[in-house]
Amino acid sequence: MIIIGEKINGAIPATAKAIAARDAEYIKHLARIQTAAGVEYIDVCASVENNVELETMKWLIDIVQEVTETPIAVDSPNEQTCIAAMSYCNKPGLFNSVSMEGNKVDVGFAAIADTSWECVALLNSDKGIPKTATDRLDVFANIMAKAEEYGIAPSRLHIDPLVEMLCTSEEGIAVVTEVIREIKNQYPTIHVTGAISNISFNLPARKTVNMGFTVMAMMAGLDSAILDPTDRDLMGIIFATEALMGEDEYCVEYIRAYRQGIHGTVKK
């Protein structure tokens, strides 16, 4: 499982406060604890006003790179911010994100085409988030046509089928699991990612719903996720699911991660 650590995001109140106060120590702390949890990318999203977004991204990326070698996911709704932020990074990371909205996919794919950067691609378009699996797979087909045009291998893409809140659903997560299954069926080397915690919005005991969703999405083919890697329950269910799916013989990785303190109850 490819974990993209979500904690350095100005949409999270504690992180926003640290950004506003230019509290570098807190950002370093977030970078360190996510690295210790074994993430493959540290997401960096400023979530500030446009006029200060780029300088904030640079400040954040510089700080993160002071304390960790972990590649960065440059995260902004503005493609130009992502492109500028790429140049602040010491090594290739993850472009987060493109979609079929406006010219985002062209701008983003052109920027990463001749690099080793990977890219998150969301399955929405100018019409919003497609309701049905078929419509979402149509958006996916358009993205893959663009990927081919720009010479980007499927293995560099993390397709986000868009996880929507369960509480307003009449059919559970059938649409999203169908989309995941079909994407992996068409392109076995592609990655499928998602923002896990979206599923439990507005529900009580959110962690439980997040855990159940993670198992079901992984069984469908999810192999990348944007989440809080210090959530020991969520990390535990990921290791457990890999073992249950037969991808961790004798539970070696599950037990190793437990011993490293990545999951399980915190010892008092």
Add this chain to the structure above:
Amino acid sequence: MIIIGEKINGAIPATAKAIAARDAEYIKHLARIQTAAGVEYIDVCASVENNVELETMKWLIDIVQEVTETPIAVDSPNEQTCIAAMSYCNKPGLFNSVSMEGNKVDVGFAAIADTSWECVALLNSDKGIPKTATDRLDVFANIMAKAEEYGIAPSRLHIDPLVEMLCTSEEGIAVVTEVIREIKNQYPTIHVTGAISNISFNLPARKTVNMGFTVMAMMAGLDSAILDPTDRDLMGIIFATEALMGEDEYCVEYIRAYRQGIHGTVKK
């Protein structure tokens, strides 16, 4: 999901102590908390020496029936104990269990044939627990032939495909999920049950593995389970999985169970 509450079992040290001391209040407490958690059956298993098993079963069943209307699962490795215990019950319950070992299936099925009792049937035989899915399904076919012979409808059966510990597995839970799927495919009205916590034997952070297993087994068709209904994490994942599978529109049952205190973090 049909929950069979497992707490009144002499194999559990605290329960064994209460049985040895004839501590009726503790047994009543276990009956009450399991009823409050919404179980469909309260399992009663003495786990004592043969010569006192029957009197112990009667003592336990009488006590449980003093405080709850919930039907009882009469649980013993000895079919004759189960049969005698049936007569202590005020209403039909669950015969736990038969298997293709010795003449158990004939003795058990004959006892429940002309009643409304339901029955747990384990997929083992005189040769032990079959290793492959095919061999386990052969045992299942033999059980179903017996069920037909005794006129027992599939809907009265809870087939236990036998959950084995994950830590010694090289292929995860593929055998058990394949068996569950095929059983439900052949008999859509049958129940598939299992002792959830067996999966995590010898592993750290057992609850996490139990939760992951529950999701995967429910997706395969598990619709009954022998478990600790006061384990709020496990109960939560069952309600969450039903919602994620589209069996709980707008998460109504998930939210109701949370409000009733069946799952979620205990409020301090």
